[in-house]
Amino acid sequence: MxxxxxxxxxxxxxxxxxxxxxxxxxxxxxxxxxxxxxxxxxxxxxxxxxxxxxxxxxWQDERTDEVTLGATPDAVAMATVVQEAAPEVDDKVQVTVVELDDAEAAETALTEDEVDAWLHPVDGGWELTSESSEQESLTSVVEAVVRQQVLAENASGAGTTVEELEAGSAVTTAFxxxxxxxxxxxxxxxxxxxxxxxxxxxxxxxxxxxxxxxxxxxxxxxxxxxxxxxxxxxxxxxxxxxxxxxxxxxxxxxxxxxxxxxxxxxxxxxxxxxxxxxxxxxxxxxxxxxxxxxxxxxxxxxxxxxxxxxxxxxxxxxxxxxxxxxxxxxxxxxxxxxxxxxxxxxxxxxxxxxxxxxxxxxxxxxxxxxxxxxxxxxxxxxxxxxxxxxxxxxxxxxxxxxxx
Known part of the structure; x- marks a missing residue:
């Protein structure tokens, strides 16, 4: 059966x-x-x-990333602009500028963890040097601020404005x-x-x-x-x-x-x-x-x-x-x-x-x-x-x- x-x-x-x-x-x-x-x-x-x-x-959303940016005398002005403009780029990043005497002092400060990165001018632009790993949040802020600042200076030298230079360049997305x-x-x-x-x-x-x-x-x-x-x-x-x-x-x-x-x-x-x-x-x-x-x-x-x-x-x-x-x-x-x-x-x-x-x-x-x-x-x-x-x-x- x-x-x-x-x-x-x-x-x-x-x-x-x-x-x-x-x-x-x-x-x-x-x-x-x-x-x-x-x-x-x-x-x-x-x-x-x-x-x-x-x-x-x-916690990550609420946390503020406090970073220190070292600057030698030839970069103090730019570093100060980065410090002031950082909240507009990323309100979760707080930048503190540390003035350094020269390149040797900057390298020492990086090695001893006194600063997170060192901003200084190089041929054709600016360089952000860190000790052994990239400071992602600081890098993003510095790239945005330096680009905007340099564009403003170049536009002023050419007798125009950044807004006029960037007119029509905005790209938006839609689905x-x-x-x-x-x-x-x-x-x-x-x-x-x-x-x-x-x-x-x-x-x-x-x-x-x-x-x-x-x-x-x-x-x-x-x-x-x-x-x-x-x-x-x-x-x-x-x-x-x-x-x-x-x-x-x-x-x-x-x-x-x-x-x-x-x-x-x-x-x-x-x-x-x-x-x-x-x-x-x-x-x-x-x-x-x-x-x-x-x-x-x-x-x-x-x-x-x-x-x-x-x-x-x-x-x-x-x-x-x-x-x-x-x-x-x-x-x-x-x-x-x-x-x-x-x-x-x-x-x-x-x-x-x-x-x-x-x-x-x-x-x-x-x-x-x-x-x-x-x-x-x-x-x-x-x-x-x-x-x-x-x-x-x-x-x-x-x-x-x-x-x-």
């Missing part, structure tokens, strides 16, 4: 009522993992890292879809979305596949199969791991949005809530499809050592999703945003950037959901037919054609 003809309900001894088998498995998956110390510690560490990164970003400022934020948040999806699908997927192999290798699955239909076992495992992944994802997203509200990017938080909600929807559909495939990868293996071989196509697919989500742009990004399962990470990035028509996410999510349904149907057949075969690694063709 087929193992899939077992009763669909198991009695709940505590209440005396029947409960769907898949719900029992789901609860077992959630409870066993959510009470596992490694899961809790891993989640906590990720939250701590996230809070630390956001805190560091906020056909969205705007440049939002695109920069979308790029950063989009990376987070792609990383979170890849991280969750890989970690939970590997754990799901490993649990399938452990049950198969220990032959516990044969006992389970005698009590409940295998499709219920698969559904419970997939739904349980999906619930755990979504819970963990929500924790990270909530912490991230709250943390972002304490940085200089807090004005973007309201605009990010909508795309974040869309990402959760795409994450859910994409994760269910991939979780089912991970279960199949586990069922095809007979030993833990076989998992690397049975999961290689799935791992390659996830890597393609990861790098595609990060690198695709333009027309290729638009096309990929409708192709499952890559659309799970690409469409949320497009939504973040703006300029997406209202029907586009709905169409992409519908296609992704359809892909998930087909994947679950195919995966369920492969899983049922491969799970109880213990004679070695099972190929996809063998699993598909095996008898019930």
């Amino acid at each position: 087929s193992t899939d003809q077992s009763p669909d309900h198991s009695p709940d001894r505590s209440t005396g009522t029947a409960e769907p088998a898949w719900l029992l498995v789901t609860r077992r998956e959630v409870v066993s993992r959510i009470t596992d110390k490694s899961f809790l510690i891993g989640t906590l560490l990720m939250v701590v890292m996230l809070v630390g990164f956001i805190g560091f970003t906020a 056909l879809r969205g705007d440049a400022e939002r695109a920069a934020v979308a790029e950063a948040v989009g990376f987070v979305f792609v990383f979170l999806f890849y991280f969750a699908a890989l970690i939970f997927g590997m754990q799901l596949a490993s649990s399938v192999i452990e049950e198969k290798q220990s032959r516990i699955v044969e006992i389970i199969a005698a009590a409940i239909p295998l499709r219920h076992l698969l559904a419970g495992k997939v739904l349980g791991n999906t619930a755990l992944a979504v819970i963990q994802l929500l924790i990270y997203l909530v912490v991230g949005l709250i943390g972002l509200s304490f940085t200089s990017y807090k004005s973007y938080v309201p605009a990010l809530t909508g795309p974040t909600a869309w990402f959760i929807g795409f994450f859910l559909a994409g994760f269910i499809a991939l979780a089912c495939l991970w279960a199949v990868a586990g069922s095809l293996a007979s030993r833990t050592e076989d998992l690397q071989a049975t999961s290689t196509p799935l791992t390659m697919l996830m890597l393609a999703m990861f790098f595609g989500g990060l690198s695709l742009d333009g027309r290729s990004q638009v096309i990929a945003s409708y192709i499952p399962p890559v659309s799970a990470v690409v469409m949320p990035k497009r939504i973040l950037a703006g300029g997406v028509e209202w029907w586009e996410p709905l169409l992409a999510l519908g296609l992704l959901a359809g892909f998930a349904v087909v994947t679950v149907w195919v995966g369920e057949r492969l899983y049922r037919r491969a799970l109880l075969q213990t004679g070695g690694r099972v190929s996809l063709r063998q699993a598909w054609s095996a008898a019930e």
